Amino acid sequence: MDFIGAYSIGNINYLLAGLLNTLLMALIAIIFSFIIGSVLGILRYAKVPVVSQLVVVWVETIRNLPLLLIIFFTYFALPEVGIKLEVIVAAIVALIVFESAMLAEIVRSGLNSIEKGQIEASRASGLSWMQTMWHIILPQALRRMVPPIVSQFISLLKDTSLAVVIAMPELLHNAQIINGKNVNYLIPIFLLTALLYFAVNYTLSIVARRLENKERSSKKTTGKTILHHKKAGGEAM
Known part of the structure; x- marks a missing residue:
């Protein structure tokens, strides 16, 4: 193991370029x-005839495919039908296709978590479906969706390492290039690479936990407020 040679300024800059x-x-x-x-x-969530069924088929199909297969498809298969993408574009398109399907399920679950009574009350008060969705449902659902969305973004960041298979010059790819220069760099370089991944993902996980705790505190506060109003109403009667 050659830690001094592995951690030269040139190698570290190359790794940081990959991280960028x-x-x-x-x-x-x-x-x-x-x-x-x-x-x-x-x-x-809206259950629009035909459209919602097509969305279900698309989302469930993508969610049950490995991301690696989608990356191979965007970079190697699309050129066969005349669509040739640069390495970075192919990697980004594959990630967008895969992660959007994952996020679609998170969004749908978040919307379903909102009590149906709120929709009925909003519609009864004269609001349209779009107004109800925009002003009543989405703001509440988004607060509940933030923790799982951040967690999904952490997964996305780790999934970028799969782009190494199409020689995308990301962090893991650059680490392999440096290791290829000298076998004694293997452990030092991959330790540093792991540390960089850990630093970024751990920071995001802390954010996700804080947001989740904040959401739990908000729910408890709301529950206490509702209970207080019920008690106050009962005493008034």
């Missing part, structure tokens, strides 16, 4: 997969 590509790829995939996943989740 990983974070950039994850950020773009997170933004677009969240948008697409939200739309798919809402369409599935």
